[in-house]
Amino acid sequence: MLRALADCNNFYASCERALNPALRGVPIVVLSNNDGCVIARSAESKALGIPMGAPYFQVRRVCEAHGVKVFSSNFAAYGDFSARVMAVLQEQARDLEVYSVDEAFLGFPDMPEADAALLGQRIKAAVWEQTGIPISLGMGPTKVWCKLANEYAKNHPHTGGVFVVPYAEAARLEFLKHVAVEDLWGVGEGLGARLRSHGMVLASDLATADPSYVRKFAGVVGERLALEIRGISCYEVDEKPVTRQSILVSRSFGRPVQDLTDLTEAIATHAMRAAEKLREDHLMAKAIVVMLRTNRHRQDQAQYRADEVEVLETYTDDARLLCAAATRALERIYRPGFIYKKAGVYLSDIQTAHTVQPILPGLGTTPEGTRPGLMKVVDRLNEMLGPDTIRLASTGFERSWKGQSAQPSKATLPWAKPAAGPKSRLRFHE
Ligand SMILES: [Mg+2]
Incomplete structure (x- = not known):
């Protein structure tokens, strides 16, 4: 791999x-x-x-x-860019592990060295074209090697930002002669000192040592490091889908809101936006929480706050189902007589769309009228004609509750293409 x-x-x-x-x-x-x-x-x-x-x-x-x-x-913008970068990477790799906001490990089937270099350049170009973010790519047999290769790519412009660890063992050993053991991934002060005290100063010393000997004084962590640096993988690329744990859409009203009609429109609008976010990230949710708040800074007014969850029958990214569920939850918690300041929806129990088991026809309940194609058309139209051009009637027409504070849509990159579906995953079947 x-x-x-x-x-x-x-x-x-x-x-x-x-x-x-x-x-x-x-x-x-x-x-x-x-x-x-x-x-x-x-x-x-x-x-x-x-x-x-x-x-x-x-x-x-x-x-x-x-x-x-x-x-x-x-x-908020950086998070958005992170999600876009990860979406592009996910399309290009067989496995993906999001390691931090700006780092991910990728997994591919084995391939010749020259192909790996081409693939790396292609991935770098795809991320740049679709997000405007430059990346460095280190490719190799193990995570420890990838980390080294990435550093090398970053610090050596002649690599063009992509470095593939040489496949030939002699070349690898030569590379490691220029790396101190402390510079290996996961080597802290303690481990570094122990390795040094046993004569392992350079990464090449560790690579030529017997891993079981290293284990005696540096424990399992040291042994694994010795194996990884020999090209034997001990740390897998976990396929952790780029799953947001939750999606929150809420906003304070532009003016105080009291009646259920206004609240319903606001909640439906938020639910629609939340559903859009799901689809942008190829996710589905099974639970929606509706939140209602009065103004807690106005202690002269009666206070009320409530959160109500509605669990759906299946995972979905369909705005109509999510709006309907949110409306039902809202009706259960709405109390007349209060002056509301803020309302929101919160999606939880989120999974990547492709891990969600589809319901076979005739088995279980297929929610009425769920046609994923329709949502795709809505997304496409809104993308072309502007946000909110096509929306659910339940989000209202007057929308006076929005007041002055309605925010302009976030800046998007003129050249950023929307990430395509996970079609290319099949390309890497071994
Ligand atoms: Mg970085």
Whole structure:
């Protein structure tokens, strides 16, 4: 099995640049939530010597002197980019393990070295074209090797951002002669010191040692490391689908809302948006929670807050089913006489669409009128004509509850194509 580690370059800074391509070549830093510290730097900012984690006041003058664009972090947008990158990677790989917001391990069937290099370049290009995010890719026989290869790709421009660990053993050993044991993935101070005290200073020392001997002084972790560096995989790429654990859509009303009609429209609108999010990520949900809130800062008004769950018969991404369920839940918790400030829906019990067992005709209950094709058409039309062009009548026409505060839709990339379905997974059948 061939493995790979895909890692987004300067992820947050790259997201800002993807949102505004005019920033290409311009140094960028992103600051932490309260604009306190530098949490991301573009390559140009790194070259200016701006340190990671530096308080902004310490680097402000450098930034101003060099025209560094400074951004407050926008984690909602970064999360969105992360999901897009992962969706593209998922299409290209047989297995995918999302390791962090900007890193994923991929698994492929074995293939010749030259093919691996081509595949790597193709994946990198696909992510760039569809998301505007540059990635580095390290490909090799084990996760420890992938991590090394990724570092190498990142730090050596001649690789074009993709490095395949040499298949020839001699070449691998040569590579490891330039790597200190402490620089191997998962080697902390303790393990590093133990390896060194047994004469293993370079990764090549570890690769030529007898793994069972390493185990005697460095435990199972050391033994596995020795095996991984020999190209024997001990850590699998877990196929953890890119599953969001929950989806929340809620908003404060533009004006105080009291009657059930307005609330129903708001809840239906939120449910429709939540269903859209599901479909964007190829997910399905089986439970929807409706939340109602009065204004807790107005203690002069009667207070009421309620959460009500409605469990569906099957997993679905169909807006009509989710809206109907949300409406039923709302009707159970609605109390007249209160002034509502906020309403929302929350989807839980989420699975990837392709892991959900379809119901065979005649077995179980197939929800009335669920036609996935219809939702695809709705998504396509809204994509072409603008958000909300086609929507359910239950979301209302006046929508006065939205008030002034209705937010514009989030910025999308003009060149970003929507991720296609998981069609290409079949390509890698062994
Ligand atoms: Mg990264």
